[in-house]
Amino acid sequence: MIQAFAFYLFATLMIVSGAVTILARNPVHSVLWLILAFFNAAGLMILVGAEFIAMLLVIVYVGAVAVLFLFVVMMLDIDFAELRAGFVKNFPLGMLLAAVLFVELFVGIVVRSAGAMQLGTPDGTAAPLAGASNIESIGALLYTRYLFLFEAAGILLLVALIGAIVLTHRQRGGVRGQNVAKQVARRPEEATINVKPEVGKGVSL
Template sequence: MIVQALAFYVFAFIVMASGAMVVVSRNPVYSVLFLILAFFNAAALFVLIGAEFIAMILVIVYVGAVAVLFLFVVMMLDINITQLREGFLKYLPVGALIGVVLLAEILLALGVLGSHESPVAVLSQAGPQVLPIDNTRAIGRVLYTQYFYLFQVAGLVLLVAMIGAIVLTLRTRPGVRRQRVSEQLYRPKEEAVTVVKVPTRGGV
């Protein structure tokens, strides 16, 4: 228990410090790197509570796709840092209000505000007692039995969205030369190779 508690405090401290550095860092690339560090430590916290499937999804989706995409976009775009800082004071009251609301919700969920007993603990006690089964297997059983058709429909929706995004962004512009692999592969030999007969001891 001491090792688990120590690991929890270490991972939680790194998550909080990384989240603060995401906001405070002046370099956007450093902000994305701190965001990736926060995702990794949040995944470690999920592993500590036995939600290894959520931890794996957090690493694969957020770190492997979203955060890396943010990093490439930030590195490729020419971001004007001075222009971004101009609106900081303008949106500071709204951001502070949202932060206060989120803090109040977290304290209410932990039982610090209102009742002395945590609502999360009450919900966990009121839940049905299930058999000891790992998190990934339980989600897989529910997903591929009860929600199998909805899962397939969600996959089709994502496929249609991907095809639509490709069709909308694939535009033919006049004057732009594009590589056509099929024409290169099936062109005749006469168009690709020119045979020149050079006499002996002569030049081309």
């Protein structure tokens, strides 16, 4: 009984949060409602036993993506009148894309009701570990059977990060560059000064 109540609670809050995310006029409010939708989706994942996906939703989507959206929206000087004008201008295209997505969902539901697609016969090597949690089973697969692919994905992400830094780096005049060797060689006594100000006199800057 409590599982059904939690499911309907999380599902209702997630649907309402997703709808308000789209309908909210303030972009900051939209991001906050999106964060609430992510939290409720994580609750649904916990109910079905997918703790790893729930953790990813909270750490990656809420802790990184949604917070990044929030900072970008708050720091940018957004012209809301221009946004509304662009919304009205692109409304027909948006409705067309929404119709295409709904048709795809409908086709997927019809095809799924006709029978599941057989992609292959499981050989048992990816079966969950006996007595282990969902996260432990995924970790065992990642660091044994899929170790090479896991490390290759990490190298690709590292190369992409370095490439983004190299492509966006620009030499600007009047900006003092960073001397890494000087910073590493700096001693503590050169970086900090211990002062003992007298009572009531404060610190001279």
